[in-house]
Amino acid sequence: MATGTQPPASGTDPRRAGHGVRGATRAAIAPRHLRTDRWWLAPAGTAAGLLAFVVYSTWRAFSNSDYYAAPYVSPFYSPCLAENCVPMRHGPNWELFGGWWGLSPALLILVFPLGFRLTCYYYRKAYYRGFWASPPACAVAEPHTSYTGETRFPLVLQNLHRYFFYAAVLVGVVLTYDTVLTFRDEQYAWGHMGVGTLLFLVNIGLIWAYTLSCHSCRHIIGGRLRHFSKHPVRYRLWGWVGRLNQRHMQLAWASLISVAACDFYVYLLATGAFADPRLF
Numbered sequence: 363m364a365t366g367t368q369p370p371a372s373g374t375d376p377r378r379a380g381h382g383v384r385g386a387t388r389a390a391i392a393p394r395h396l397r398t399d400r401w402w403l404a405p406a407g408t409a410a411g412l413l414a415f416v417v418y419s420t421w422r423a424f425s426n427s428d429y430y431a432a433p434y435v436s437p438f439y440s441p442c443l444a445e446n447c448v449p450m451r452h453g454p455n456w457e458l459f460g461g462w463w464g465l466s467p468a469l470l471i472l473v474f475p476l477g478f479r480l481t482c483y484y485y486r487k488a489y490y491r492g493f494w495a496s497p498p499a500c501a502v503a504e505p506h507t508s509y510t511g512e513t514r515f516p517l518v519l520q521n522l523h524r525y526f527f528y529a530a531v532l533v534g535v536v537l538t539y540d541t542v543l544t545f546r547d548e549q550y551a552w553g554h555m556g557v558g559t560l561l562f563l564v565n566i567g568l569i570w571a572y573t574l575s576c577h578s579c580r581h582i583i584g585g586r587l588r589h590f591s592k593h594p595v596r597y598r599l600w601g602w603v604g605r606l607n608q609r610h611m612q613l614a615w616a617s618l619i620s621v622a623a624c625d626f627y628v629y630l631l632a633t634g635a636f637a638d639p640r641l642f
């Protein structure tokens with residue numbers, strides 16, 4: 363006999379009934395929401411910020427020029443893997459691919475960091491709200507008539523996030539290498555530092571903080587364990603990653619801005635807008 367504490371039969375469970383049919387679990391109120399604050403501000407700001415980055419990065423990725431000014435290489439073009447990369451005295455020769463049909467070598471590499479960000483849990487929330495209004499904000503009904511979550515193509519591809527995380531770690535290693543190489547001058551002599559070096563240092567710090575604060579990273583380090591007490595090292599690492607994870611949204615934005623700033627700085631140097639001020 364059913365009691366008040368037992369769940370209803372699956373056919374009448376409102377949580378299940380809500381999948382695929384909008385409104386099955388919503389209160390019967392006529393307005394789309396009862397919020398009186400400026401709830402639209404956050405999704406509108408998010409959409410504007412992401413759109414600005416998409417426009418800027420698309421322009422830079424397709425421009426195929428002005429991405430190297432010794433000793434700096436733009437993070438959008440690193441590692442530069444195509445034969446049509448501009449000559450760089452930048453360590454090992456990365457030219458693994460042919461002419462890439464004259465297309466920008468950035469397109470070869472950007473798929474990995476962009477895939478990482480596109481499938482990031484925070485960015486999903488940001489662009490689902492900002493661009494698709496799904497939902498636009500808490501307690502505001504979405505305009506779509508059905509909800510299938512991330513169970514169907516193309517959104518099921520969001521589950522590739524963990525693999526993009528591994529790729530992002532490799533890209534992070536290369537960008538770290540690039541940052542070390544900025545401790546040279548234009549003639550590639552070591553022991554120098556310019557304003558660009560500072561910019562690259564901040565950027566690589568933010569890139570790693572964002573990458574390591576990833577939810578997938580947190581699960582890789584501390585997930586699937588029965589007893590933390592038997593894995594003290596992983597427990598300690600999990601704690602650190604967890605603290606970073608609390609700032610994941612801020613790190614997502616800060617690293618997005620810093621990577622664009624580094625690219626823009628290299629662009630200005632490469633186009634001769636000014637010379638890199640040397641600190642020593």
Ligand code: FES
Nearest residue numbers: 482483484576577
């Ligand atoms: Fe944001 Fe993994 S969840 S990078």
